[in-house]
Amino acid sequence: MMFDYDAVVVGSGPAGSSFARLAADRLRLAVIDKQGLAGVRPKPCGGLLSPDAQRFLARSGLTLPKEVLVTPQIFAVKTIDLSLDSPRYYQRSYLNMDRARFDGWLRSLIPDSVQRIQARCTGIKRRDGGFELSFTNNGRADSITAKYLIGADGAGSIVRRTFFKEQGIRTYVAIQRWYRHDRIEPFYSCVFDRSSSDCCSWSISKDGYMLYGGAFGPKGCRESFERQLESAGKRWFRFLEQCREEACLVYRPARLSEIVSGRDGVILLGEAGGFISPSSLEGISWAMRSSELASRAFSEADPVAGYRRLAGGLKFELGLKLAKSVFMYTPFLRRIIMESKIGSLKNINTNDERI
Numbered sequence: 562m563m564f565d566y567d568a569v570v571v572g573s574g575p576a577g578s579s580f581a582r583l584a585a586d587r588l589r590l591a592v593i594d595k596q597g598l599a600g601v602r603p604k605p606c607g608g609l610l611s612p613d614a615q616r617f618l619a620r621s622g623l624t625l626p627k628e629v630l631v632t633p634q635i636f637a638v639k640t641i642d643l644s645l646d647s648p649r650y651y652q653r654s655y656l657n658m659d660r661a662r663f664d665g666w667l668r669s670l671i672p673d674s675v676q677r678i679q680a681r682c683t684g685i686k687r688r689d690g691g692f693e694l695s696f697t698n699n700g701r702a703d704s705i706t707a708k709y710l711i712g713a714d715g716a717g718s719i720v721r722r723t724f725f726k727e728q729g730i731r732t733y734v735a736i737q738r739w740y741r742h743d744r745i746e747p748f749y750s751c752v753f754d755r756s757s758s759d760c761c762s763w764s765i766s767k768d769g770y771m772l773y774g775g776a777f778g779p780k781g782c783r784e785s786f787e788r789q790l791e792s793a794g795k796r797w798f799r800f801l802e803q804c805r806e807e808a809c810l811v812y813r814p815a816r817l818s819e820i821v822s823g824r825d826g827v828i829l830l831g832e833a834g835g836f837i838s839p840s841s842l843e844g845i846s847w848a849m850r851s852s853e854l855a856s857r858a859f860s861e862a863d864p865v866a867g868y869r870r871l872a873g874g875l876k877f878e879l880g881l882k883l884a885k886s887v888f889m890y891t892p893f894l895r896r897i898i899m900e901s902k903i904g905s906l907k908n909i910n911t912n913d914e915r916i
């Protein structure tokens with residue numbers, strides 16, 4: 562059977578757009594993404610670009626346009642455990658960005674040879690040794706066929722749900738609320754509050770706003786978020802006028818078996834495959850690095866097997882993050898680490914007492 566494309570990529574976030582950029586010279590590619598359709602909101606994100614992601618861009622010979630960055634750039638994370646009195650500061654080298662502009666920039670790098678389809682993928686089935694994808698664009702339905710299927714559609718992935726249903730993955734609801742900013746010295750924080758979530762929360766300042774977000778177990782997530790805001794607001798944060806709120810699913814693998822690279826013609830990239838740090842929920846670098854490995858695998862006779870082998874290294878690194886999570890998320894171990902001040906910045910000049 563003659564397929565319309567060698568591969569179709571569902572999703573053009575950091576994973577899908579990086580894959581399309583890197584593999585376009587070897588494959589006839591189509592990329593489907595629902596972004597831009599009526600009612601589809603940009604992906605909620607903290608918008609911090611980690612050193613690993615910066616390294617990926619450096620390896621790709623890419624330089625970040627300044628329009629992607631926001632103010633301020635912050636060099637430390639203030640770590641707050643709501644059950645402890647003192648925060649700790651740790652040096653970090655993240656870039657503070659506008660996530661929608663970052664994704665837009667990555668998409669702009671996809672070569673013209675790639676067919677870009679603005680639509681929502683609504684169903685996928687196997688057909689003649691390949692795949693048939695159905696999609697809708699503002700009420701209009703259509704379909705295409707491809708030999709390989711690349712799932713780069715993030716948390717809640719339709720590709721994962723269709724072909725890897727048996728391989729569940731721990732899932733949270735991430736909620737972010739944007740407030741008008743009043744602080745003279747904005748800060749970036751990581752917040753732990755065992756009474757409302759076994760994951761973490763964060764605050765970040767961006768161009769005159771402070772966003773406060775966190776990841777919560779799906780059951781009663783909104784109540785948990787409100788409860789946490791109330792305790793955080795008593796001591797550490799001043800929440801002014803609320804401007805907007807956003808929410809989405811986020812995967813947080815609890816074991817290596819939840820990280821799936823693919824099989825039988827299907828490849829999972831980025832968060833869809835579970836490539837996201839379970840300790841920090843940093844996922845942009847994992848999305849881009851997995852796409853780089855997948856594009857390399859397409860030089861091999863069996864790209865799916867090649868990707869599975871190449872992604873073994875990423876899985877190993879995620880295993881180390883899982884081990885790190887035990888120390889970060891076990892309250893008494895975290896307490897020991899924070900009270901010991903290991904790795905934290907000393908003699909820091911802060912305005913903690915004025916909040």
Ligand SMILES: Cc1cc2nc3c(=O)[nH]c(=O)nc-3n(C[C@H](O)[C@H](O)[C@H](O)COP(=O)(O)OP(=O)(O)OC[C@H]3O[C@@H](n4cnc5c(N)ncnc54)[C@H](O)[C@@H]3O)c2cc1C
Binds near residue numbers: 681
């Ligand atoms: C609140 C929050 C804050 C975060 N903060 C950070 C951070 O500061 N730094 C960091 O590194 N990581 C952060 N992460 C994680 C990071 O955002 C993700 O891991 C990363 O975006 C994964 O990239 P991806 O390309 O795999 O998927 P995504 O970025 O989720 O992209 C998936 C794409 O697929 C499209 N899509 C999905 N379903 C369909 C469909 N059916 N049809 C068509 N298109 C579809 C979507 O429109 C989207 O464009 C955060 C996550 C959350 C939820």
